[in-house]
Amino acid sequence: MPEYKLSYLPIRYLAEPARLIFHYAQEEFEDERLSFDEWEPIKQSSPFNTLPLLTINGHQQIGQSMTIFRYLAKQFGLDGGTDFEDAHINCVAEYFREMMEKARPFVRFWNRGIVEETVVSNGSFFRKGF
Numbered sequence: 001m002p003e004y005k006l007s008y009l010p011i012r013y014l015a016e017p018a019r020l021i022f023h024y025a026q027e028e029f030e031d032e033r034l035s036f037d038e039w040e041p042i043k044q045s046s047p048f049n050t051l052p053l054l055t056i057n058g059h060q061q062i063g064q065s066m067t068i069f070r071y072l073a074k075q076f077g078l079d080g081g082t083d084f085e086d087a088h089i090n091c092v093a094e095y096f097r098e099m100m101e102k103a104r105p106f107v108r109f110w111n112r113g114i115v116e117e118t119v120v121s122n123g124s125f126f127r128k129g130f
């Protein structure tokens, strides 16, 4: 069984879908939540200089949140059974990505505790698909 470590900042945002996939699939993983001070020295040696980052068996690394989600879904048999199902899943995933991009300016946090503040400024976008 591979060993997974999911590294991210101490917020939900771009790592939460991966955490949810691990929990849904009942797969163990290390949920590493780095402060900026802890992240800074690691940043330059990471694949895209960004988080989240998935490390498999201590040496294989995958960056980019959507790639991590798709990789984990495939590993745990949560991808589509047909090309059509795959396409349907990818539609939802791309919509989610768009939504997260729109929410980005409103996600804030600082060192002494986490504040996630999501202000839905574009209600029509968020209502469109749900």
Ligand SMILES: N[C@@H](CCC(=O)N[C@@H](CS)C(=O)NCC(=O)O)C(=O)O
Pocket: 009, 013, 014, 043, 049, 050, 051, 052, 063, 064, 065, 066
């Ligand atoms: N396209 C990337 C964006 C990643 C990204 O912007 N990560 C931010 C946190 S949300 C980050 O790494 N911030 C720390 C830094 O830039 O040093 C993804 O989806 O993974």
